Each structure stands twice: as C-alpha cells, then as structure tokens.
Amino acid sequence: MENILEIKNLSKSYGNFKLDNIGFNIEKGYIMGFIGPNGAGKTTTIKLIMNLIKRNSGEIKVFGLDNINHEKEIKSRIGFVYDESNYYENLSVKDNAKLIADFYEKWSWTEFDRYINIFGLDKKQKIKELSKGMKTKFSLATALSHEAELLLMDEPTSGLDPVSRQEIINILQEYIEDGNKSVLFSTHIISDIEKMADYVTFINKGKIVFSEEKLKIEDEYRIVKGGLDILESISEEDFIQIKRNKYGFSGLTKDYHKFQNIYGSNIVVDKPNIEEIMLYMVGEKYE
Amino acid sequence: MKIVISNSSKQPIYEQITYQIKEEIIKGLLTENTVLPSIRNLAKELGVSVITTKRAYEELEREGYIHTIPGKGTFVASQNIDDIKDKKNKMIEEDLIRIIEECKVFKISRDELIEMINILYE
Amino acid sequence: MNKAVKRNLYIMIKNYFFNIVFLILSVPLWGITSNNIGGMTLTIPIMTYTSISIIEQYEELYNYDCILNSLPISRYDIVKSKFKSIFIIYLINTVLTLVTELGYSMLGVKEFIPANMYILGISLSFLLSMIYGAGAVFIICKFGYGKLKTFGIILMLIIMSTLSIPLYILHNGNYILQASAIIIILGAAVYFILQKYTIKIYYEKEF
Incomplete structure (x- = not known):
C-alpha cells in the first residue's frame, strides 16, 4: 500500500519545546487521528508538513515527494483546515473563497457550492458574522473543493457543538470512501476519533508514543483493576501507569495475560478505549 | 442485509x-x-x-x-450443507461458552444451568 | 504569482474609497505648494503607501500569512507578487491622479502644468512611491506591521526634504529630462534591491 504521508526522524526546536525525532506514515485511503495533550507537538508537526516553519532535521514526504522540493505541487493537492480562522473578517464567504480559488488549478465552484449548501452557509455573509463552527465548515468547504488527496486538519472540532462535529465526521468518512484519499485529523477531543479513525498516532511532549492501527492498540492494552492487597504483590514495572484510590487500584498494561493467569477472578481486566489509554499515559510516570 | x-x-x-x-x-x-x-x-x-x-x-x-x-x-x-450445520453448531457453541463463563462468575452450577435451559426451552 | 497580485488588487479596490476622496480633495490644493509638482510627488506616494499599508495590515491582522503560505505558491512568488502589486498600484494611482489633475485643470480650478514638469513629477513620484511602497513591505516583512509607523514618520521627513529638489532643477531647466531619467533609474534600483532582500528575509520567516 502506498503511503500518502511519510515522516522520518523529524526534529524541530523552539525555545523550550522540542519535537524529537518523530516519525509516522499514513497509507492511502485511511483516517489517522493525531492525538496528544495541548502543547504536545501536533500543530508543530502539521506546520512542518506545510513548511510554514522550518525543520531542523529529518524528512517529510507527501505523495512520495519531498515537501520542500515539491512544495507547490504538494500544496495544490492538500486541503487544510486550521484551528484559527485566518480569513478576511470583513469580506464575505464568497469573496474569501474567490481569493483562495484562484490558486488551485482543480478548483470547482460546483463542489464548493455543494458543500456550502450541505453546511447551510450563506455565501454573502461576512466571515466575522459566522460562529466558530461555521468558520470551520467554510474552511472545510474550501479544502474539499479542489480535489485534494490529503486533508490536514488541526483541531477542526474544538469549540464545536456535537451536531456540527458529527456532520464533519460524516463528511470525512465519505471523503475517504474511494480509497484514494487520506485524512490527518489532529485533536484533543478523542471521542471524535474513537469511531472513525483507522489509525491513531499519539504524541506527547514532542515524542511519538505510538502510531498504529486503532484496533491493534485496543487489542494490546488492558486496564487491570483489583484490590489494594493485590497491588502489594505486583511489580509496578509491568504497568505503564497505576492509579490508586481508597478501595483499589487500576493500571494500564500490555502484559495482562500474566495477571489474568495469576489472579484469575480477583481482578478485572477491561479493554480501554483510546481516551483512557491516553489519560493513563499522560500521567507522571510516563516519560 | x-x-x-x-x-x-x-x-x-x-x-x-x-x-x-x-x-x-x-x-x-x-x-x-x-x-x-x-x-x-x-x-x-x-x-x-x-x-x-x-x-x-x-x-x-x-x-x-x-x-x-x-x-x-x-x-x-x-x-455446503454439512458446513452449515457445523457452523450453526459452532455459533451456538460460542454463545454457550460465553454463558458458561458468566455462570462461573456468578457461581451458578452446571445443574442449575441445565434446569434453567429446560424451563426456558418451553 | 499573478493570482496573488490579483488578490492584493482586490483588497486595494475594496478599500479604495478613501483614496478617491483623498484625490479629489487634495489635487486642487497642489497650487498651495510653491511649485505644482510638489503636490504630485506627495499625492501619488501617499496613495500608494496607504494602499500597500492596508493590504499588509489585513494580512497581519488576520494572520492571513498562514493561509497564503499554505496555498500552492512559493515564498519567492509571494514576495514577487507583493512587489509587483506595489508597481501596479503605483501605476493605477498615477493614472488616476493625472486624470484628476487634468480634469481640474480643464475646469479651470488650477493651472496646467508644463509637460517637462510632468515628467519630472512622475519620475519623482515613482522614486518616492518605490521608497514608500517597497520600503513598507520590506519593513513589515522584517519587523512586522507595528514598526511601520516609525518608518512612516521617517519617510515623511524624507519627502519634505525632497520637495526642494524640483526647485533646484527648475533653475536648470535644460537638465529636466536627464534628471528625470536618473531619478527613475534610482526608483527601479530601490525596487529591485529591496525585493532581493525581502525575498531573503521571507524565506527564513516562520508562521
């Protein structure tokens, strides 16, 4: 399978923050959720892909092409949706679209109008009159109107109501239906990707924790819960993170078979969702 | 479907x-x-x-x-027909295994389970 | 690159009302300066500067740079388009100014300007527009929009002193054409040198 995006040994330093030798790939035809706490490096990574900031080292390939040497071609095939609204607030939806449309050879006004209709936007409205959700939808409409093969979305659903979020998720699932396009969806609202993401890349403090098929991650990890008495005879090294309360403990681990064999029905072994995995991993123990 | x-x-x-x-x-x-x-x-x-x-x-x-x-x-x-029969059996078996596991957790004995089945089958 | 130029012009036109008003009000006042072309050398650069300033202000205000640099256009082309826009805006302003001026002259509101003075005036306003316009873009790229005010003030001082040049040249009426040619070449030099350095700065910028 082809990779639409390949990142290898990417590093970037910024004062206090450092993106440290990260790497991951996205295959054609899939949605990748890019998760991590705020400040983990998600936006930095996306900016590096778009060459808005300069990398210190490493390689980024999009559609098999180096992202700096073939910048213009790559950008004509990428649709982007950023967190902040960076449009001329005093101009209308249509006017802002006109200013962007010109740059794309494959721009289609029919497609743009179609999405504007689906999203229920008014082309004559000024951007400053739109709610955050509507601005994101406008952004998405422009990103989808020039036959982009890769959608880069930086926190597109933050600040959106559940209905709008679901609308966007539906559109993305439709987008990848033909198997030729991919989506990189960065977010700290993990519930958005729980259902629709094929792959999940988790970044924390500038490092990639894992980048894997979502189902495989869910297969690998378990949350083991038991009484405090059991906790005493457990080696904490087998756990990624343990949480304690007055009545018992719960811990995230990969080695759950071991515990199941020893403790049998004295413990509960649960399959965690991605959000729980992240919450455990972004604890102090995990470096 | x-x-x-x-x-x-x-x-x-x-x-x-x-x-x-x-x-x-x-x-x-x-x-x-x-x-x-x-x-x-x-x-x-x-x-x-x-x-x-x-x-x-x-x-x-x-x-x-x-x-x-x-x-x-x-x-x-x-x-083929035998396969189907096998598969049907297999499906029921899978369900039964699940039920039996639950019974063990709830400490329901085999006899109690069989009795339950007899009653419910009617 | 031309699409980026189109975009800049679009923004300029949407905000051109102020310039038109300024033009209509200021041209009749040219007679106040001791020589008529003082007015031209003030009007055209000011209009150019204002347009450029507004365009760049929009960019910085709305962080449009982020979008612009995400579109399929190279940084080189972005800068080149900024500079090309300066020149085109200058041309538009010059044409409109001259039309307005001729209009007022024909209506008898002010005197006609002799032809060779026109040439001197256009060349000076070209030089000043390039200093104002290209200088503004350079300053904004290097220091951000905020520092533009300081730049604007310094520039005003320069303009005040250049008003005296036409006076000197008037005394030597023979050399007006040659002087104009040199001034235009200077203007072009300012344009290309500032463009080169702006490209260098822009390449290193992070958004």
Whole structure:
C-alpha cells in the first residue's frame, strides 16, 4: 500500500519545546487521528508538513515527494483546515473563497457550492458574522473543493457543538470512501476519533508514543483493576501507569495475560478505549 | 442485509459485524454469490472506521463465509450443507461458552444451568 | 504569482474609497505648494503607501500569512507578487491622479502644468512611491506591521526634504529630462534591491 504521508526522524526546536525525532506514515485511503495533550507537538508537526516553519532535521514526504522540493505541487493537492480562522473578517464567504480559488488549478465552484449548501452557509455573509463552527465548515468547504488527496486538519472540532462535529465526521468518512484519499485529523477531543479513525498516532511532549492501527492498540492494552492487597504483590514495572484510590487500584498494561493467569477472578481486566489509554499515559510516570 | 451495531456492547464492533453477517448467511438470508457492500461503503454506511469493516471481512473470509474477487467485489461463498450445520453448531457453541463463563462468575452450577435451559426451552 | 497580485488588487479596490476622496480633495490644493509638482510627488506616494499599508495590515491582522503560505505558491512568488502589486498600484494611482489633475485643470480650478514638469513629477513620484511602497513591505516583512509607523514618520521627513529638489532643477531647466531619467533609474534600483532582500528575509520567516 502506498503511503500518502511519510515522516522520518523529524526534529524541530523552539525555545523550550522540542519535537524529537518523530516519525509516522499514513497509507492511502485511511483516517489517522493525531492525538496528544495541548502543547504536545501536533500543530508543530502539521506546520512542518506545510513548511510554514522550518525543520531542523529529518524528512517529510507527501505523495512520495519531498515537501520542500515539491512544495507547490504538494500544496495544490492538500486541503487544510486550521484551528484559527485566518480569513478576511470583513469580506464575505464568497469573496474569501474567490481569493483562495484562484490558486488551485482543480478548483470547482460546483463542489464548493455543494458543500456550502450541505453546511447551510450563506455565501454573502461576512466571515466575522459566522460562529466558530461555521468558520470551520467554510474552511472545510474550501479544502474539499479542489480535489485534494490529503486533508490536514488541526483541531477542526474544538469549540464545536456535537451536531456540527458529527456532520464533519460524516463528511470525512465519505471523503475517504474511494480509497484514494487520506485524512490527518489532529485533536484533543478523542471521542471524535474513537469511531472513525483507522489509525491513531499519539504524541506527547514532542515524542511519538505510538502510531498504529486503532484496533491493534485496543487489542494490546488492558486496564487491570483489583484490590489494594493485590497491588502489594505486583511489580509496578509491568504497568505503564497505576492509579490508586481508597478501595483499589487500576493500571494500564500490555502484559495482562500474566495477571489474568495469576489472579484469575480477583481482578478485572477491561479493554480501554483510546481516551483512557491516553489519560493513563499522560500521567507522571510516563516519560 | 441487516446490521445493527451497539456502541455499549462489550463486543468489539468488528465482531458484531462478523457475527451478524455470519448469522444471516447461516440462516440462509444471504444466499450464495450475493454481492456484499465494499469495505469502504459499509464503513461509511455504518459510520465506523474502514479498518473495522476490513477486519470483519477478513474474519469472515478466513472462516470461509465470504470470498473477495479483486476488481469484482465481495461475495457470499457457497456453503455446503454439512458446513452449515457445523457452523450453526459452532455459533451456538460460542454463545454457550460465553454463558458458561458468566455462570462461573456468578457461581451458578452446571445443574442449575441445565434446569434453567429446560424451563426456558418451553 | 499573478493570482496573488490579483488578490492584493482586490483588497486595494475594496478599500479604495478613501483614496478617491483623498484625490479629489487634495489635487486642487497642489497650487498651495510653491511649485505644482510638489503636490504630485506627495499625492501619488501617499496613495500608494496607504494602499500597500492596508493590504499588509489585513494580512497581519488576520494572520492571513498562514493561509497564503499554505496555498500552492512559493515564498519567492509571494514576495514577487507583493512587489509587483506595489508597481501596479503605483501605476493605477498615477493614472488616476493625472486624470484628476487634468480634469481640474480643464475646469479651470488650477493651472496646467508644463509637460517637462510632468515628467519630472512622475519620475519623482515613482522614486518616492518605490521608497514608500517597497520600503513598507520590506519593513513589515522584517519587523512586522507595528514598526511601520516609525518608518512612516521617517519617510515623511524624507519627502519634505525632497520637495526642494524640483526647485533646484527648475533653475536648470535644460537638465529636466536627464534628471528625470536618473531619478527613475534610482526608483527601479530601490525596487529591485529591496525585493532581493525581502525575498531573503521571507524565506527564513516562520508562521
């Protein structure tokens, strides 16, 4: 399978923050959720892909092409949706679209109008009159109107109501239906990707924790819960993170078979969702 | 074809899909050579990830329920009668194993279970 | 690159009302300066500067740079388009100014300007527009929009002193054409040198 995006040994330093030798790939035809706490490096990574900031080292390939040497071609095939609204607030939806449309050879006004209709936007409205959700939808409409093969979305659903979020998720699932396009969806609202993401890349403090098929991650990890008495005879090294309360403990681990064999029905072994995995991993123990 | 997914069920979504398609094939509701939706189309319709439906189909293909012809699509495989009987038994067995596990957790004995079955079968 | 130029012009036109008003009000006042072309050398650069300033202000205000640099256009082309826009805006302003001026002259509101003075005036306003316009873009790229005010003030001082040049040249009426040619070449030099350095700065910028 082809990779639409390949990142290898990417590093970037910024004062206090450092993106440290990260790497991951996205295959054609899939949605990748890019998760991590705020400040983990998600936006930095996306900016590096778009060459808005300069990398210190490493390689980024999009559609098999180096992202700096073939910048213009790559950008004509990428649709982007950023967190902040960076449009001329005093101009209308249509006017802002006109200013962007010109740059794309494959721009289609029919497609743009179609999405504007689906999203229920008014082309004559000024951007400053739109709610955050509507601005994101406008952004998405422009990103989808020039036959982009890769959608880069930086926190597109933050600040959106559940209905709008679901609308966007539906559109993305439709987008990848033909198997030729991919989506990189960065977010700290993990519930958005729980259902629709094929792959999940988790970044924390500038490092990639894992980048894997979502189902495989869910297969690998378990949350083991038991009484405090059991906790005493457990080696904490087998756990990624343990949480304690007055009545018992719960811990995230990969080695759950071991515990199941020893403790049998004295413990509960649960399959965690991605959000729980992240919450455990972004604890102090995990470096 | 009917597929209904429960988000709150402990059973992973791909397993639910596999199970329900299996069921329809065994019951004869999905006949031999019926075309199944593509992995991507099914994912979109159900609102789940592509990898989920992919895995479901991979399971079904591995167990011989469906086969994929590249370029043509995915079809229900021909099932011979003995196979069907075996598969029906296997499905019931899987369900029984689950029930038996629960009984053990709840400390219900084998005899109590058999008694329950006798009563409910009427 | 031309699409980026189109975009800049679009923004300029949407905000051109102020310039038109300024033009209509200021041209009749040219007679106040001791020589008529003092007015031209003030009007055209000011209008150019205002347009450029507004365009760049929009960019910085709305962080449009982020979008612009995400579109399929190279940084080189972005800068080149900024500079090309300066020149085109200058041309538009010059044409409109001259039309307005001729209009007022024909209506008898002010005197006609002799032809060779026109040439001197255009060359000076070209030089000043390039200093104002290209200088503004350079300053904004290097120091951000905020520092533009300081730049604007310094520039005003320069303009005040250049008003005296036409006076000197008037005394030597023979050399007006040659002087104009040199001034235009200077203007072009300012344009290309500032463009080169702006490209260098822009390449290193992070958004």
